[in-house]
Amino acid sequence: MPHNALYTDLSCYYDLMCADIDYKTQSDSAHRMHQIFGNGGKRHLDLACGTGPHIQYFCATNYDCSGLDINQPMLDIAQERCPQAQFSQGNMCAFHYENRFDLITCFLYSIHYSGVLKELAGCIESAHGALEKGGVFFFNVVDRRQINNDLFIQHSINHEDSCFTFRSAWHYVGNGEKQTLNLSINKVSNDSQQTWEDKHPMVALDFDELQDMLSPYFEVHIFEHDYGKIIPWQKQSGNAIFVCVKV
Structure with missing residues (x-):
């Protein structure tokens, strides 16, 4: 997205x-x-x-x-x-x-x-x-200097007959003034599933x-x-x- x-x-x-x-x-x-x-x-x-x-x-x-x-x-x-x-x-x-x-x-x-x-x-x-x-x-x-690319935060919540799972994580390549905040949304409803992913540019x-x-x-x-x-x-x-x- x-x-x-x-x-x-x-x-x-x-x-x-x-x-x-x-x-x-x-x-x-x-x-x-x-x-x-x-x-x-x-x-x-x-x-x-x-x-x-x-x-x-x-x-x-x-x-x-x-x-x-x-x-x-x-x-x-x-x-x-x-x-x-x-x-x-x-x-x-x-x-x-x-x-x-x-x-x-x-x-x-x-x-x-x-x-x-x-x-x-x-x-x-x-x-x-x-x-x-x-x-x-x-x-x-x-x-x-202390960003760990392996760490992330995740939680799930039920809303209007669907289960949403949200995940966010920092990612830094190790040099320069740019990093990303990686976000994802997973929505499960009955037998269907939708996933959105977002890599947002952030200053480092x-x-x-x-x-x-x-x-x-x-x-x-x-x-x-x-x-x-x-x-x-x-x-x-x-x-x-x-x-x-x-x-």
């Missing part, structure tokens, strides 16, 4: 694919980091917001929420889920808002959808420009490179990839949460 079919033609399956994600704990983690490091404001923007489940939790915490995504079918679902929020179709690597935000989030490793380092730099610059002083840019990221970089890109714009804090705890990154794991404060 085309590399973005999951987010357009197959967008109705996206929430099923993410059924095992603890959106509340992730959202609470960003809120807590904003309370600790941020300016305390309540204007929130979620980049690559998808169908809006994170925004749903921020709205419940009295944030004034906006969402940005490049795929309109995802935004249509998000607007129905969160009618009180504002949604815009656009590129997270080149965006501008008239009003600034206090917290910008980008969950589910979506920062990697920048594709290449030049575009990622545009995302960082756009986020910096869209934040108030003391605002926080919160996202999670994977270090290319290490944490040292990322810190160098962020440091001209932000005060950078790195934490272990544990949304339930606040643990400074121990420079061992290949997944981390970045909390970047506009100074």
Whole structure:
């Protein structure tokens, strides 16, 4: 299928694919980091917001929420889920808002959808420009040096008389700034079976490179990839949460 079919033609399956994600704990983690490091404001923007489940939790915490995504079918679902929020179709690597935000989030490793380092730099610059002083840019990221191409995540769920199996895995060739996120959907209904596969281009970089890109714009804090705890990154794991404060 085309590399973005999951987010357009197959967008109705996206929430099923993410059924095992603890959106509340992730959202609470960003809120807590904003309370600790941020300016305390309540204007929130979620980049690559998808169908809006994170925004749903921020709205419940009295944030004034906006969402940005490049795929309109995802935004249509998000607007129905969160009618009180504002949604815009656009590129997270080149965006501008008239009003600034206090917290910008980008969950589910979506920062990697920048594709290449030049575009990622545009995302960082756009986020910096869209934040108030003391605002926080919160996202999670994977270090290319520790990607294991043999690892994957998979889960199955029953829905409308069909069984869906979703699988995702990183793949990095070992050099360069490009990797792929390999996604597959297998749908079994009675005696029929359908399979869709998606190899989405993603930017690959290490944490040292990322810190160098962020440091001209932000005060950078790195934490272990544990949304339930606040643990400074121990420079061992290949997944981390970045909390970047506009100074």
